Structure formats: structure tokens, C-alpha cells
Amino acid sequence: MELLTQAYIGDFLFRYLHILVGIVWIGLLYYFNLVQVPALAAYGDEGKARMITLDKVARRALWWFRWAAVATLVTGLLITGLIKDYWQQNNAHNMTISLGMIYGTLMAANVWMVIWKNQKVVLANAVNVLGGAAADPAAATAGRKALLASRQNFIFSFSMLWFMVGAAHFYTSAFGDATQSNAVTLLIIGVVLGAILQINALGLLGGTAATNKLLWPYESHKNAMITGGVLWLVLWIASEVLLK
Numbered sequence: 001m002e003l004l005t006q007a008y009i010g011d012f013l014f015r016y017l018h019i020l021v022g023i024v025w026i027g028l029l030y031y032f033n034l035v036q037v038p039a040l041a042a043y044g045d046e047g048k049a050r051m052i053t054l055d056k057v058a059r060r061a062l063w064w065f066r067w068a069a070v071a072t073l074v075t076g077l078l079i080t081g082l083i084k085d086y087w088q089q090n091n092a093h094n095m096t097i098s099l100g101m102i103y104g105t106l107m108a109a110n111v112w113m114v115i116w117k118n119q120k121v122v123l124a125n126a127v128n129v130l131g132g133a134a135a136d137p138a139a140a141t142a143g144r145k146a147l148l149a150s151r152q153n154f155i156f157s158f159s160m161l162w163f164m165v166g167a168a169h170f171y172t173s174a175f176g177d178a179t180q181s182n183a184v185t186l187l188i189i190g191v192v193l194g195a196i197l198q199i200n201a202l203g204l205l206g207g208t209a210a211t212n213k214l215l216w217p218y219e220s221h222k223n224a225m226i227t228g229g230v231l232w233l234v235l236w237i238a239s240e241v242l243l244k
Contacts, residue, residue, distance in 0.1 A: 010082025018075040025068035026157055028061055033154045033221045036061070037147065047129075054126040062119055069111040076104065091183035092175035092243045093167050099190040099235075100163035106198060107153045107160065114149035114202070118142035144208055151218035152201035155228040156194065159235050171243060178243040186242045190235055197231070 036058065043050045080086050080101075087094055125139035163171075197217075199205060206212040210219065217227035 014075050014079045021068050021071035025072050028065040029153055032150055051126040051129050059123055066111050066116050069108045073108045090176040091180050092171040092178040095183035095187045096163040096171045097167035099187055100160050103156045103160035107156050110149040110153050115146045118146035148201045148218045151224045154224045158228040158232040162232055175243040182242040186238055189238050
């Protein structure tokens with residue numbers, strides 16, 4: 001009957017499910033950014049092959065991707081509600097898990113409100129083209145918007161995973177003396193940096209065209225890896241300074 005206790009369900013079962021569905025979500029995010037997008041770009045003039053890949057492969061991957069995002073978000077929220085005194089731990093834990101949750105929630109919002117919204121246009125265009133219809137001119141713009149949001153999620157994922165895992169395994173006793181004001185300062189820094197990047201990825205700082213130099217972080221998966229690494233480094237250094 002231990003399986004039915006609140007402590008077991010919150011401390012283990014939902015953690016396990018959270019990690020399981022999170023692996024699916026983030027794994028597919030990395031697949032899209034590191035494998036599928038570069039591969040499709042390398043197809044060159046093989047237009048039909050590209051459309052088949054979108055229709056038969058990307059469609060299935062996007063189904064698992066978007067629902068895994070929902071499952072990750074829901075199980076994460078359930079953990080915070082089921083575990084006793086979850087928010088009564090030290091300030092370092094509370095602020096780092098909060099930052100991880102903010103990035104994770106923003107990533108899930110990007111999945112449904114930007115990526116999937118625009119990918120539906122791309123997928124519909126693939127079906128139409130394969131059926132002999134003319135290509136939808138809006139598909140290229142939609143694909144571009146989805147790509148920018150996906151690369152932004154890729155960038156966020158490094159820091160999101162760091163603070164999610166770190167809240168339980170790193171920012172614990174060693175950071176237990178962090179003051180409330182310092183912990184809040186770290187959270188503000190993370191939120192501000194995240195907001196600037198998110199606004200940029202949405203094209204609100206000069207549009208979504210490739211001519212916009214501010215979109216450099218999203219123009220290749222290598223650029224996104226560098227940007228994600230720099231964001232993580234800045235936040236890690238800030239946490240070492242503020243939470244000790």
C-alpha cells in the first residue's frame with residue numbers, strides 16, 4: 001500500500017514520470033535541431049523527398065513532441081503540489097527550481113503557441129504539394145517562425161535542465177545560506193535574460209527575416225549551442241556569486 005501514499009506518489013512516481021516524458025520532449029527537441037533541420041536543408045533540390053519526410057516523419061515526431069511537452073509540464077506542477085513543504089526549503093532551492101520552471105513553462109508555450117501553430121501550415125503544405133497542388137507561399141514564413149522558436153527552446157534547455165536538476169542535487173546544503181534578496185536577484189537576472197531572448201526569437205526586435213542580425217543565435221544549430229552555453233555560463237556564475 002506504500003504505492004498509494006502521497007509521499008511515494010510525489011517523491012518518486014511523478015518524478016519518474018516527469019523525467020520519462022521530459023526525455024521524450026527534450027530528446028525530440030534535440031532531434032529537430034541537431035538532426036532533422038540540418039538534414040532537410042541538405043536535401044537541396046529534392047523537393048518531393050523533403051515533403052515526404054515532413055509528412056511521414058516530422059508529423060509523427062511533432063505529435064510526440066507537443067504532447068510530451070504537456071505531460072512534462074503537468075507532472076512537474078503535480079510534484080510541487082504533492083511533495084510536503086516543497087516550497088519551504090532553502091532560498092537557493094526555491095529560486096533555482098523557479099527559474100527552471102519558468103524556462104520550462106515558456107518552452108511548453110512555444111511548442112503549442114508558436115512551433116505547432118506554424119508547423120501545421122508547413123505540414124498542410126507538404127500534403128498539398130505531394131497531391132499535386134501549388135505550394136502555399138505562407139509555408140516558408142511559418143516554417144521560419146517555427147524554427148526560431150525551436151532554436152530558442154534549444155537555447156533555454158541547457159539552463160532549464162541545469163536548474164531543474166540542480167535544485168535537488170546541487171543547490172541544497174552548500175547553498176543553504178543564500179539570502180532571500182540574493183536569490184530573488186538571481187531569478188530576476190534569469191527572467192530578464194530569458195525575456196530578451198524570447199522577444200528576439202519572436203521577431204519583435206527587427207522581424208523574422210534572415211537579414212535581421214539580431215537573429216544570429218538562431219541561424220544554425222551551432223549558433224544556438226553557443227548562445228545556450230553562454231546563457232548557462234552567465235546564470236551559473238551568477239548563482240555561484242549570489243547564492244553562496
